[in-house]
Amino acid sequence: MHEITPQEQEQLLTLMRRHRKRLMAYPNVRAVDVGFALKQQRPSDRLAIRVHVNRKLPTSDLADAERLPEEIDGLPVDVIESNPVPDAEFRHSRQDPVLGGISIGNVKVGGPGTLGSIVFERGTLRPLALTNWHVVVASPPVAMDPIVQPQPVPPDPEPPNSFLGRLLRWDEGLDAALCSIGEQDGTRSRSVSTRIADLPLPAAGSKPHTIGLRVVKSGLRTGVTNGIIDGTDGLEFSVVVDNGLPPPQGVLGGPGDSGSLWLDRDTFTAVGLHFASITDPEVRAWGHSISAICDKLNVFVLNDVAIGTPWIGGHCRVLAQTRANAVCNLRVVYPSGRTSRASGLGQALADAQGLVRWQWRIGTSTGRRPGMKLNAFVTLDGTEHLVTTELEGTPDVTQ
Structure with missing residues (x-):
């Protein structure tokens, strides 16, 4: 092996990013990176796009559509079998930034969930922060109960600085609950990440679940497990083992996994919230529709770009997910064709988690009325996205 220059590495990463989404769509793929290809299980001196799979299968066992390319744009593609054991210490320790797949709880309730x-x-x-109702809501329910991360495992004492936020909203029927990140006044807060522990990509929006969908979750107890949705009543669905990717521990869930997010294994789109599992007479798990949960609790799972409510005389916000530290830009255009020059727009830098935010004030001109469209052109790491919304509020008619 030899050390490459930063310029060479950036060229490799640029090539990888161009093809990563396509490569991640192949079955059994866990991650994609660039590095030295393996030869006899040891790094060689040959650089390659490396596709990490949970299990490496003989080419003869794969259909043509399942076979990865041997090279991309002149760079070899190396397929590496890697199924890392979840780091339990990471999941059970205090995390800042806060991410999915880690310990959370309410000391009034009992053991931790996910x-x-x-x-x-x-x-x-x-x-x-989203988790199960039965993980963080005490009996009787108390709004603004303190929620901790990590949740201590009895008889361990509550660790220092474990306060995460306050219990805000919940729905018992959907077994879902939300807590703030920090206090309501912004103190005692932590940074956040849309990543989920031990998964290669963050959740990418949400969609309805469907029978036959191959799914994956990352839970506190059993780590990363794969399955297939085999039935639903519209709100609740069940998951069975995918024999092509059997769970490492032989189960789809266990105590502590409650609150895990079930995701489409190919697109990482969220489809449900895990709440129960069994091992006898069969291995099976259950989840509730993430679409129903988001509607009930008035939240969403971020996918690329989101825009907040644009209040006339107030503020509007845009939030986006991209590459860490990427240079981004926001341009706002009104129906008249005029581009806003408000302070807060323009270039911004994504944080270390890949999140980028803008906030600007919308004036009270009589030309701005409720229902008027606002077009936000968001450029993320060179790619432009358009999000459209409508103004709300009341213009200043005294002008």
């Missing part, structure tokens, strides 16, 4: 994912409040774009 923080499924960071989600965002519709309108305000405020980050919130």
Whole structure:
């Protein structure tokens, strides 16, 4: 092996990013990176795009559509079998930034569950933590109960600085609950990430679940497990073992996994919130519809770009997910064709988690009325996205 220059590495990463989404769509793929190809299980001196799979299968066992390319744009493709054991210490320790797949709880309730994912409040774009109702809601329910991360495992004492936020909203029927990140006044807060522990990509939006969908989750107890949705009543669905990717521990869930997010294994789109599992007479798990949960609790799972409520005389926010530290830009255009020059727009830099935010004030001109469309052109790492919304509020008619 030899050390490459930063310029060479960036060229490799640029090539990888161009093809990563396509490569991740192949079955059994866990991650894609660039590095030295393996030869006899040891790194060689040959650089390659490396596709990490949970299990490496003989080419003869794969259909043509399942076979990865041997090279891309002149760079070899190396397929590496890698199924890392989840780092339990990481999941059970205090995390900042806060991410999915880690310990969360309410000391009044008992043992810990899983923080499924960071989600965002519709309108305000405020980050919130999503988990199960039975993980963080005491009996009787108490709004503003303190929620901790990590949740201590009895008889261990509560670790220092474990306060995560306050219990805000819940729905017992859907077994879902939300807590703030920090206090309501912004103190005692932590940074957030849309990543989920031990998964290669963050959740990418949400969609309805469907029978036959291959799914994956990342839970506190059993780590990463794969399955197939085999039935649903519209709100609740069940998951059985995918024999092509059997769970490492032989189960789809266990105590502590409650609150995990079930995701489409190919697209990482969220489809449900895990709440129960069994091992006898068969291995099976259950989840509730993430679409129903998001509608009930007034939140969403971020996918690329989101825009908040644009209040006339108030503020509007845009939130986006991209590459860490990427240079981004926001341009706002009104129906008249005029581009806004408000302070807060323009170039911004994504944080270390790949999140980028803008906030600007919308004036009270009589030309701005409720229902007027606002077009936000968001450029993320060179790719432009358009999000459209409508103004709300009341213009200043005294002008």
